[in-house]
Amino acid sequence: MNAPAPATAPVRPALDHLDWLEAEAIYILREVAGQCSNPALLFSGGKDSIVLLRLAEKAFRPGRFPFPLLHIDTGHNYPEVIDFRDARACELNERLIVRSVESSMARGTVRLNSADESRNKHQSVTLLEAIGEFGFDACIGGARRDEEKARAKERIFSFRDEFGGWDPKNQRPELWDLFNARVHKGENIRAFPISNWTELDVWQYIEREGLALPPIYFAHLRPVVRKGNLLQPVTELTPARDGDNVELMQVRFRTVGDITCTAPVESDADTVHKVIAETATTTISERGATRLDDQASEAAMEQRKKEGYF
Template sequence: MKSYHLDHLEYLETEAIHIMREVAAEFERPALLFSGGKDSICLLRLAEKAFRPSDIPMPFLNVETGHEFPELIEFRDRRAAELGAKLIVRTVDQAIANGTAVPAPGEISRNKLQIPVLLGAIEEFRFDCAIGGARRDEEKARAKERFFSFRDAFGQWDPKNQRPEIWNLYNGRLNPGENMRVFPLSNWTEMDVWEYIKKERLEVPNIYFSHQRECFRRGGQWLPVPPAHTDATKPDPYAGARPTAKEPIKTLVVRVRTIADMISTGMIESPANTVDDIIGEVSAARVTERGTRADDKASEAAMEDRKKAGYF
């Protein structure tokens, strides 16, 4: 007898495809947030599965902090071109130059500065919906997030006043100026993402695999040494993010587990060279994925505060 039965990855896939198609059908101007990271790589495959043989009916959007790993940018641009998608990039540098983003004195991370850039891009292109790769298993505040996450005209998330989501009926109705963030991978775990990458044979940027890199120790993490500052006519974009004399540089065999930018991504020492190696590592891991993210360590409620302000 034939078994009409889905395993857990097939179930997560069909759920995510359903959500992507709801977005295409119910919103006029959706965008898909694509950074080149592993979660958004899965989103692209799900978009292909949802919409082929048609074109993916939405542009890709990425917000650059200016501190990206060059490997990630190269990968992002190439994948967008291969899929025939329009890629829109907006940067924190532009936003600082035109005054819409104002750096806090002494703060070198540009993580929070992505918020006005993202909101600016939503306004510029009049996007009514942005699909993102966030997962509920990443962080406690995210565990309360909806698939369709309503944002008011200021881009804010109000966790106490979320729309109930019942069965597979998603309420995407908006008034002018409001928008929706949609997270098709809400129910995926880090392990599910890697198992899906394996099953679908998805290419990922090589920084996810073991390589030699110069690192230094700060805040309990191995941070990558930023690229050399060559253009003396401009200020060093990595000022403050370079190792001091008290932070010796070591060459280590490392990889990234989760990618923010170069100044907020902790490298993990790892010999994992293949997706199978990574799956083995994740299943034996004793630290959550976000444990290597400096941006989440700021306080217990760091993610909640950023999400309320309009973060991804």
């Protein structure tokens, strides 16, 4: 039965890989809409959630989205990204809800250890508060399994208990495309339509669909300070300290989040096409190149997810 080597060109399928990923994501979004009574879609203005919005358009137009957009604002965002967020929601004529970590701080539910620390992990508190306020039974997010090793083990429909916690050792079995979004009151589902996408897939899709992105995703001049292998942008929140050697460099962001923990990479890529070429040949992973918060320990992300993070 060991046939001789086949011709290397397989039959070309009807769907190419982006078609397939798109169809799967649309299917997942419609399952959320079909099974959940009050979902929300997390939209930050970042590239993955921009892709989610295009997928939602493909899934539900000419109808309205069967969910509002929700942003958990750390207050540590690049203004270009916030402007983009508002413009996009307006253009789509969909409802955008913004809840901020700073409100949680004012309420006393978020307490910082130091004034300038990253608010990334504190988003979990504000997210859970928003879930409680609106009674959301599902939140759709743009997380991908290729981002991080704990994410690689997470279900597409990920069950969270009433504390928002993820229990990696006690996940619901997920078979075929039969997603189980049933929850009791207070519990919720995090649904990840682009779980099976990689960073490269996201960029290829952005190119194919001609999606607009905030300008900081493309090469621009920015003052930065080298911190080990990473570049720390010089901003109001992260000013240069005495002795720092501030350099003006051509950089772009691969991922966009809390200013204090997201680093740009050196790059000349000023178009989507050039970004794709760089992404295809890079030797550093997306989070490895850009996140100051996941380098703390091997299990940093897993720990945050157990506490309610995305």
